[in-house]
Amino acid sequence: MTVRIENQTCFFITKNGEEIRFCADVTIITDPEKSMSMVELDGHRIYITEAEADALTVAGAVDGRRHLKATDSDSVI
Template sequence: MSVRIENQTCFFITESGEEIRLAADVTILTDSEKSMSAVDLDGQRVYITEAEADALTVAGAVDGRRHLKVTDSDSVI
């Protein structure tokens, strides 16, 4: 798990160590190329699971995720 939440404070594990943010200062986004949710921390993208994204929104983060649509007719989705 790349994120831990305690009392509306978020602790993110990044390549350079631990980043701490208030939940209200975090915006969850969708990386359409990877079809994953992520947060940007000072220019560094941290990918998170949908469960982590949902937990962040409950803690007060801004939910900026987008639903992606399949464009290929032979897709299994």
């Protein structure tokens, strides 16, 4: 897991150590190219699982995710 949540505080594990934020100050967004949820901290993208995104929203993070839909006619969606 790249995210740990304690008492509405988020701890993000990065290659440079740990970034700490209040969950209310975090916005979860969607990277449309990778179809993944992520947060941006100091200009760096941290990709997270949907379970982590859901846990962050429960702890008070802003849910800015967009639902993407397939536009390719070969899609099974």
